[in-house]
Amino acid sequence: MSPTAVAPKPLHTGPCVIPPDFERRHLHLVGIGGCGMSALAALLLRRGTRLSGSDAQTSGELERLGAAGAKIIRHGAAGEIPSETALVVASAAIPADHAELTEARRRGLPVVKYAELLGAVMDRCEGIAISGTHGKSTTTAWLAFVLREAGLDPSFVVGATVPQLGGGSGVGHGRHFVAEACEYDRSFLHLRPRRAAILNIEEDHLDCYRDLAEIREAFATFGRGVAPDGLIVLNADDARCQSLVPELGCGVQTVGTCAPADWQPANLALSDGRYAFDVVHGGAALGRLHPRLAGRHTVGNALVVAALAHDCGVPWDTVQAGIEAFEGARRRLELRGEVGGLRVLDDYAHHPTEIRATLQAARERYNPQRLWCVFQPHQHSRTRFLLADFARSFALADHVLVPDIYFVRDSERERERVRAEDLVARIRAGGGDAAYLPAFDAIVERLACDARPGDVVLTMGAGNIWKVADGLVQRLRAHLPD
Secondary structure, X not given: OOOOOOOOOOOOOOOOOOOOOHHHOEEEXXXXXXXXXXXXXXXXXXXXXXXXXXXXXXXXXXXXXXXXXXXXXXXXXXHHOOOOEEXXXXXXXXXXXXXXXXHHHHHOOOEEEHHHHHHHHHOOOEEEEXXXXXXXXXXXXXXXXXXXXXXXXXXXXXXXXXXXXXXXXEOOOOOEEEEEOOOHHHHHHHOOXXXXXXXXXXXXXXXXXXXXXXHHHHHHHHHHOOOOOOEEEEEOOOHHHHOOHHXXXXXXXXXXXXXXXXXXXXXXXXXXXXXEEEEEXXXXXXXXXXXXXXXXXXXXXXXXXXXXXXXXXXXXXXXHHHHHHOOOOOOOOEEEEEEOOEEEEEEOOOOHHHXXXXXXXXXXXXXXXXXXXXXXXXOHXXXXXXXXXXXXXXXXOOEEEEOOOEOOOOOHHHHOOOOHHHHHXXXXXXXXXXXXXXXXXXXXXXXXXXXXXXXXXXXXXXXXOHXXXXXXXHHHHHOOOO
């Protein structure tokens, strides 16, 4: 619980100030390198919108946006907003007193958040928004892929890179727009979709929510924003999701792997380290699925995709083929390399529930002799609020290595309240094997020396921990005998 958490300060008050012809104007995006911002920027560039943007970090995505026509500014300053700018858009991670936002207001430019612009784009389409504490990116990408395979040619924005979709966003000629709906900063309340999913509701983002009850209420408000003639697909296995049903004013369908639901799996079985199951809808068996994605949690996500695609009018045979052909998003139990019998994987998991699910999926998929987990905590506030649950979440790992916490969004005061060593101590107190190694190079060295053929090394976190996975693969390949 976070008794001191408060709602984030709004960037503006009153009605939406986005110009109705925003796609034909010049937009300036502050924090353009973020997952959602960069995906939306790429979509707008493909639609012909003129863009500039600033970010404190460098990345390959920024280079791609620059190559696509955006003017990219490093370490954005007040005087660098182009004179032709008609609207300034800020990432949720940008504080309201940021220099560029202050300068924009001085010039009389409208300033909005990323989610408001995303909502404006969605309003021009038949929107489908995927929400939940976990699984949003994969499920959003999966549905966009199935709709594309069905010939519906959707537009989409996903907070992850998806090779089969050509990236994290795309412009289609169809009427559907599929987008990831994030609860951080209550961003998803700016979306007014025709269809939606709520995958799960758990404690997270306690730097902007007071407690779990407040998080649940935000999801309820999101659900009430779905069109009255629309559809929400809910997780019947999640009691908080189920509790929303009486409050919703649209159609509801449920998905359950344990609880009774409108969409359920039957005859669930592991096959080649992945789950196969029959899909039962309304008591009728539609057919068997064997997705390429590992993990019990992917069963529910596949059923959500099936339910939403079915409501969009996609025939079952096409749904089945699309679900089974999808290969996943980057950084979701992604195999980064296999050298000398040692597999190196990388995953975006940064919440205790995600950690447990990912470790279980890695064991089922690869059956390792030993499972090494390199976990980079993301945000000091999240680490502090969920410290005990984090410590318990590594039970399926044989060895845990922890670098420093990835510092983002928190204040310096918050940074001083918890350290990576605190998590390591908690893991050890619970009987786990854990070590604090602050430097990535030291982690690579430790793994190169101690990991053996038959082991799996899994890097996890929402920061830049993937560099350890790639560094280890590079190191191992460099030392292979000629």
